[in-house]
Amino acid sequence: xxxLDVTALQRALRRFAEARDWEQFHAPKNLAAALxxxxxxxxxxxxxxxxxxxxxxxxxxxxxxxxxxxxxxVQIYLLRLADKVGVDLDAAVRCKLARNEEKYPPEKARGNxxxxxxx
Amino acid sequence: xxxLDVTALQRALRRFAEARDWEQFHAPKNLAAALxxxxxxxxxxxxxxxxxxxxxxxxxxxxxxxxxxxxxxVQIYLLRLADKVGVDLDAAVRCKLARNEEKYPPEKARGNxxxxxxx
Amino acid sequence: xxxLDVTALQRALRRFAEARDWEQFHAPKNLAAALxxxxxxxxxxxxxxxxxxxxxxxxxxxxxxxxxxxxxxVQIYLLRLADKVGVDLDAAVRCKLARNEEKYPPEKARGNxxxxxxx
Amino acid sequence: xxxLDVTALQRALRRFAEARDWEQFHAPKNLAAALxxxxxxxxxxxxxxxxxxxxxxxxxxxxxxxxxxxxxxVQIYLLRLADKVGVDLDAAVRCKLARNEEKYPPEKARGNxxxxxxx
Numbered sequence: 001x002x003x004l005d006v007t008a009l010q011r012a013l014r015r016f017a018e019a020r021d022w023e024q025f026h027a028p029k030n031l032a033a034a035l036x037x038x039x040x041x042x043x044x045x046x047x048x049x050x051x052x053x054x055x056x057x058x059x060x061x062x063x064x065x066x067x068x069x070x071x072x073x074v075q076i077y078l079l080r081l082a083d084k085v086g087v088d089l090d091a092a093v094r095c096k097l098a099r100n101e102e103k104y105p106p107e108k109a110r111g112n113x114x115x116x117x118x119x
Numbered sequence: 120x121x122x123l124d125v126t127a128l129q130r131a132l133r134r135f136a137e138a139r140d141w142e143q144f145h146a147p148k149n150l151a152a153a154l155x156x157x158x159x160x161x162x163x164x165x166x167x168x169x170x171x172x173x174x175x176x177x178x179x180x181x182x183x184x185x186x187x188x189x190x191x192x193v194q195i196y197l198l199r200l201a202d203k204v205g206v207d208l209d210a211a212v213r214c215k216l217a218r219n220e221e222k223y224p225p226e227k228a229r230g231n232x233x234x235x236x237x238x
Numbered sequence: 239x240x241x242l243d244v245t246a247l248q249r250a251l252r253r254f255a256e257a258r259d260w261e262q263f264h265a266p267k268n269l270a271a272a273l274x275x276x277x278x279x280x281x282x283x284x285x286x287x288x289x290x291x292x293x294x295x296x297x298x299x300x301x302x303x304x305x306x307x308x309x310x311x312v313q314i315y316l317l318r319l320a321d322k323v324g325v326d327l328d329a330a331v332r333c334k335l336a337r338n339e340e341k342y343p344p345e346k347a348r349g350n351x352x353x354x355x356x357x
Numbered sequence: 358x359x360x361l362d363v364t365a366l367q368r369a370l371r372r373f374a375e376a377r378d379w380e381q382f383h384a385p386k387n388l389a390a391a392l393x394x395x396x397x398x399x400x401x402x403x404x405x406x407x408x409x410x411x412x413x414x415x416x417x418x419x420x421x422x423x424x425x426x427x428x429x430x431v432q433i434y435l436l437r438l439a440d441k442v443g444v445d446l447d448a449a450v451r452c453k454l455a456r457n458e459e460k461y462p463p464e465k466a467r468g469n470x471x472x473x474x475x476x
Binding site: 144149152153155156158159160162163165166167 | 263268271272274275277278279281282284285286
């Protein structure tokens with residue numbers, strides 16, 4: 001839905017960190033750890049639900065707001081990390097999508113019984 | 120840098136999954152697990168580096184391309200998951216940024232010695 | 239099944255690290271990151287399986303050996319980390335089990351509909 | 358330090374789950390997710406510390422108790438998961454240690470500049 005203004009958001013995050021003197025903590029190593037921790041907090045919401053129950057977590061569901069907040073946390077650390085290591089998010093995603101198209105040709109992937117490395 | 124065309128990317132990911140008959144695997148629970156696994160692959164690159172070494176991983180660094188690819192993987196699963204649970208990425212991020220501004224007033228956060236929950 | 243000789247294993251791991259001059263990398267922070275990465279590699283095996291399929295992964299199953307190896311990796315880093323921070327694994331586990339008994343009285347936990355924080 | 362009585366602990370965990378009717382939630386897939394979440398909670402304690410600060414987290418340190426509790430949580434889910442998939446923890450660890458001895462000969466590992474896959 002919509003667009004993510006990466007430039008503006010990364011600038012806002014930079015200012016946020018600078019205003020609190022937190023740039024010293026934002027080494028890529030630490031941001032990667034924090035990103036991983038936030039991804040786990042997102043997973044925690046779903047850990048005891050079965051797949052069908054997890055599919056029901058749309059707008060209006062009691063867990064929806066919490067899911068939205070954890071998704072935001074992951075996105076925020078990802079924007080910050082990409083900024084610190086100089087990765088162009090849009091270019092990196094498009095490059096990976098092209099690679100995935102090659103790696104998983106539809107006709108082969110369809111009948112594939114090994115359930116790994118699914119995008 | 121630039122913008123992320125969330126609508127277009129989510130549509131592309133939806134088609135990618137449909138063409139391979141992978142929608143059946145993309146329950147939010149599974150996507151949250153996959154997101155967490157990708158975040159760990161990103162962390163793995165930095166795990167034995169010290170903070171200073173991690174700060175050197177910019178464009179041209181031998182690890183830069185690998186970092187870019189793992190960042191893309193995290194972004195891709197995040198786009199997919201947000202699509203499946205009906206979360207507007209941009210709105211969720213802006214909402215969380217506003218909350219963080221309130222939660223961590225610069226003057227208090229500056230002198231803060233406890234190093235937790237840093238954005 | 240059986241016992242884990244924590245003292246002997248931690249001594250073996252200490253020698254292993256010393257012989258390779260790896261103690262310099264084994265800061266608790268790094269070991270916690272590595273542990274998290276190994277836990278994700280274990281999760282990766284199950285990420286696209288449904289619960290019933292995951293229940294079938296016992297001895298003889300094609301995924302069993304891989305699961306055993308990832309479980310071992312997690313246990314190894316946990317032994318190493320506990321050694322480095324001076325945590326007595328057995329005491330810590332028994333203390334937590336006692337706390338869980340209090341926190342989740344069977345009669346209340348049984349009828350509990352919220353599926354969170356399940357041990 | 359000491360020993361971990363795997364048999365007794367796994368039996369206690371089994372009874373704990375049965376008494377609360379939680380066996381239904383303890384599919385290996387869910388336990389692997391929960392293990393990963395607990396490992397992230399452990400990592401969270403260290404995420405903004407530098408390596409030297411993390412090396413100071415021994416007995417008596419203000420963070421020591423919290424670290425001990427999160428280590429216990431990881432160990433508990435690992436015991437539970439190993440029980441459910443029929444993995445002998447001690448045998449799996451010894452097997453992996455032997456493999457690591459072969460994979461990383463001390464003389465080669467010593468001079469190794471690439472900081473990856475360090476045990």
